[in-house]
Amino acid sequence: MMELKITCIPGDGIGPEIVAEAKKVLNKVAEKYGHSMNFTDILMGGASIDACGVPLTEEAVAVAKAADAVLMGSIGGNTTTSPWYKLPPNLRPEAGLLKIRKELNLFANLRPAVLYDELAAACPLKEEISKAGFDMMIMRELTGGLYFGERRTVEENGVRKAIDTLTYDENEIRRIAIKGFDIAMKRRKKVTSVDKANVLDSSRLWRAVVEEVAKDYPEVTLEHMLVDNCAMQLVKDPAQFDVILTENMFGDILSDEASMVTGSIGMLASASLNDTKFGLYEPSGGSAPDIAGKGIANPIATILSAAMMLRYSFDLDREADAVEAAVKQVLAEGYRTIDIMPQKGETVTEEITQVGTARMGDLIAERI
Ligand code: NAD
Numbered sequence: 001m002m003e004l005k006i007t008c009i010p011g012d013g014i015g016p017e018i019v020a021e022a023k024k025v026l027n028k029v030a031e032k033y034g035h036s037m038n039f040t041d042i043l044m045g046g047a048s049i050d051a052c053g054v055p056l057t058e059e060a061v062a063v064a065k066a067a068d069a070v071l072m073g074s075i076g077g078n079t080t081t082s083p084w085y086k087l088p089p090n091l092r093p094e095a096g097l098l099k100i101r102k103e104l105n106l107f108a109n110l111r112p113a114v115l116y117d118e119l120a121a122a123c124p125l126k127e128e129i130s131k132a133g134f135d136m137m138i139m140r141e142l143t144g145g146l147y148f149g150e151r152r153t154v155e156e157n158g159v160r161k162a163i164d165t166l167t168y169d170e171n172e173i174r175r176i177a178i179k180g181f182d183i184a185m186k187r188r189k190k191v192t193s194v195d196k197a198n199v200l201d202s203s204r205l206w207r208a209v210v211e212e213v214a215k216d217y218p219e220v221t222l223e224h225m226l227v228d229n230c231a232m233q234l235v236k237d238p239a240q241f242d243v244i245l246t247e248n249m250f251g252d253i254l255s256d257e258a259s260m261v262t263g264s265i266g267m268l269a270s271a272s273l274n275d276t277k278f279g280l281y282e283p284s285g286g287s288a289p290d291i292a293g294k295g296i297a298n299p300i301a302t303i304l305s306a307a308m309m310l311r312y313s314f315d316l317d318r319e320a321d322a323v324e325a326a327v328k329q330v331l332a333e334g335y336r337t338i339d340i341m342p343q344k345g346e347t348v349t350e351e352i353t354q355v356g357t358a359r360m361g362d363l364i365a366e367r368i
Contacts, residue, residue, distance in 0.1 A: 001034050001035055001036070002035045002036070002314060002316070003035070003036045003038070004030075004035060004036065004037045004038065004068050004069075004314060005038050005040070005066070005067045005068045006026070006037060006038065006039050006040075006067055006068065006069055006070070006071055006309075007039075007040050007041075007042055007063055007064045007066075007067035007069075007070045007071070008023065008039050008040070008041045008042070008070075008071050008072070008073075009041070009042055009043075009044045009045075009064075009070060009071070009072040009073065009075075009100075010041060010047070010073045011044055011045045011046075011047060011072060011073040011074050011075040011076075011287060012045045012046040012047055012073075012074065012075050012076055012077055012093065012287045012289075012292075013073075013074060013076070013077065013286070013287025013288050013289045013292040014073065014074065014287055014288045014291060014292050014297035014357075015045075015072075015073025015074045015075065015287055016073060017073075017292075017293075017295065017297050017299070017357050017358075018073050018074075018283065018297055018298075018299040018301070018302040018357065019071065019072070019073040019302060020358075020361070021299035021302065021303060021357060021358065021360065021361030021364075022071060022299065022302040022303050022305065022306040022361075023039060023071075024361045024362070024365050025303050025306060025323060025326075025361060025364055025365045025368065026071075026306050026310075027365075028365040028366075028368045029310065029316075029319050029322065029323065029368055032322075032368055033316075033318070033319050033322075035316075035319075040063055040067065042060040042063050042064060043056075043057075043060060044056050044060060044072075044075055044093075044096040044097070044100065045075025045076055045084075045093035045094075045096050045097070045287075046075065046076065046077050046082065046084045046093045047075075048060065048096060049084055049087070049091065049092075049093065053091075054091060054096075055075075055091060055092065055093050055094075055095045055096030055097075055099070056095070056096035056099045056100055061099070061100065061103050064100060064103075064104065064280075065103070065104065068277075068278070068313060068314070069277075069278060069279050069280070069281065069309050069313040069314070070100075070104070070279070070280040070281065071281050071282070071302075071305065071306055071309060072280060072281065072282035073282070073283070073287070073302060074282065074283060074285065074286050074287040074288075075093045075094070075096060075097060075287060076093040076094060076286055076287045076289075077093065077287065077289050078289045078290075082289070100280065101142070101143075101272060101280070104272075104274055104278065104280060105143075105274040105275070106142060106143075106272035106273060106274050106279070106280055107141065107142050107143040107144075107172070107175065107176065107273075107274060107275070108139060108140075108141065108142060108175075108176050108179045108272065108273040108274075109138075109139070109140040109141075109142045109251065109255075109270065109271070109272050110137060110138070110139055110140075110183070110270060110271040110272070110273065110308070110312070111137070111138045111140070111255045111258070111259065111268065111269075111270045111284060112135070112136070112137050112138075112268075112269055112270075112304075112308070113134065113135075113136050113137075113138065113238075113255075113258035113259055113261065113262050113268070114134070114135045114136075114262065114267075115130060115133050115134050115135070115238075115261075115262055116267070116328065116331055117133065117332075118331040118332060118350070119262075119263065119264050119267070119331065119340055120133075121342065121343070121346045121348075122262070122263030122264050122340065122343075123261060123262065123263045124260070124261065124263055125235060125238070125261055129235075129236070129237065129238070132237075132238075132239040133239060134238035134239045134241065134261075135242075136238065136241035136242060136243070136244060136258060137183060137187065137242070137243045137244070138244045138246070138251060138254060138255040138258055139176065139179060139180045139183060139243055139244065139245045139246070139251070140246060140247075140248060140250075140251025140252065140254075140255055141168075141172065141173075141176045141246070141247045141248045141251060142248060142251075142272060143172075143248075144167070144168050144172045144247070144248060145166055145167070145168060145202070145247045145248035145249055146164055146165070146166040146248065146249045147248050147249060147252075148248075149164060149165035149166055149167050150163075150165045151163060151164045151165065166200070166202050166249075167202065168202045168205060168206060168247065170205060170209050173205065173206050173209040173210065174209050174212070174213060175275055176245070177193075177209060177210045177213040177214075177245060178213055179273060180193075180243055180245035181213060181214065181216070181217040181220055183243055183312070184217070184220045184242060184243040185217065185219070185220065186311065186312075186317065187242050187243060188242040189219050189220045189221060189242070190220065190221045190222075190223070190241075190242035190243065191210075191214070191220055191221070191222050191223070191242070191243045191245050192223050192224075192225050192230070192240075192241055192242070192243065192244050192245065193206070193207065193210045193222065193223070193224050193225070193245045193246070194224075194225050194226070194227050194230045194244055194245065194246040194250055194254065195207055195224065195225075195226065195227065195246070195247070195250070196226060196227050196228075196250075197224070197226070198226060202247070203247075206247060207224055210222065210224075210245065227246070227250045227254070230244070230246075230250075230254060231253070231254065231257060234254065234257050234258055234261060235257075235261060238258070238261060244258075259284060264339070264340050265284065265285045265301075265339070266283075266285060266297070266298025266300060266301055266337060266339040266340060267298065267300050267301055267304070267340065268283060268284035268285065268301050269281070269283060269284065269301050269302075269304035269305040269307070269308055270282055270283065270284045270305060270308075271305065271308045271309070271312060273312065277312070277313045277314070277315075278313060279308075279309065279312055279313045281305040281306060281308055281309040281313075282302070282305055283301030283302045283305055284301060285301060295356045295357050295358060296337060296338050296356050296357060297337070297339075297357050298337040298338075298339050298340060298357070298360070299337075299357050299360055299361050299364075300327055300337075300360065300364075303323060303327060303361070303364055304323070304324065304327060306323065307319075307320040307323035307324050307327075308320070310323065322368050323364070323368065325367075326364045326365075326367035326368050327364055329367045330360070330363045330364055330367060332350070333350070333363075334350040334351045334352045334353055335353050335355050335359075335360065335363055336352055336353070336354055336355070337354070337355060337356070337357065337360055338354060341354055
């Protein structure tokens, strides 16, 4: 029996709708497995701007810090029509997200890319490749590297020149490598560390430190792969990957590539972790203002993010397995939200039933 304190950030757009379904599923987990889950909501993004004038208040940050984990929907509105985007950049919805990531020291970003048999037709890869299936986890360093290095633009002899710097120290590499190996231990025990060690010093240090960390994980198989090769392998043979461990910019690009090969945005979970068990869990998609309030958004990415929370923040692997199995079961029974309905011309073997957000949440909760 665990007592879990969870801060929820429903956010904007479809956020409140999809978070409600994840809570429903977590409550069912608590009931079935005898845990107590205590939810506290905080405002962030547009909802906080409307209520408090800023995208995230200090009080809200304090509530998040006092929790065991944070479950988020999504924030932001229509970036061309919403008045939130007339505000200066530091007061816009996204500033809340940047602030909470910084305040909570979330340096490790986790994005699973899983191909579900029932949704294989949405996978843009050739059938001979997709039929092997895939289930990988991209672990991206989130607070260092090129995006945070010193940068400037100068003019030399009438020629404009821009300089960006890519820096990593061994401590930054070690802490993310440890996270990567820890996560591999909960999976198929393989880490593919991705770098550009044939060119970059930062990658050579990355490789050396990852090798050092690997010594503490004798059960995990480590391989190194150059980033250009990895970009190819993701579309050629994605089944080979378990955990992909990589730096910020490479991870930015590769995680988008990996999520596209699944073909279903409403199914993509994610997590950002710090060096304790604390994490912020959220779907990879945005607030989908085009479908907000219609009750048709797919809650599965948020529900799978909640499963990640159970697994990685609370070590409740059995409970996480139960949530993931329930998701697979509803898909196998033919239930779909509108975004994952079969496309015209697609052959389907099972009978398909289109359902809305709340019904999908109910169906998953019932199968826990
Ligand atoms: P989006 O991901 O919100 O939407 C892209 C498309 O995917 C839309 O057609 C949408 O309807 C669909 N979609 C997304 N999630 C879905 C779901 N769960 N079920 C069914 N369909 C889904 O991206 P966007 O339109 O570029 O951005 C909208 C807003 O979200 C912007 O303000 C953006 O800044 C914000 N955003 C927030 C986050 C976050 O909170 N972490 C991430 C990305 C974008």
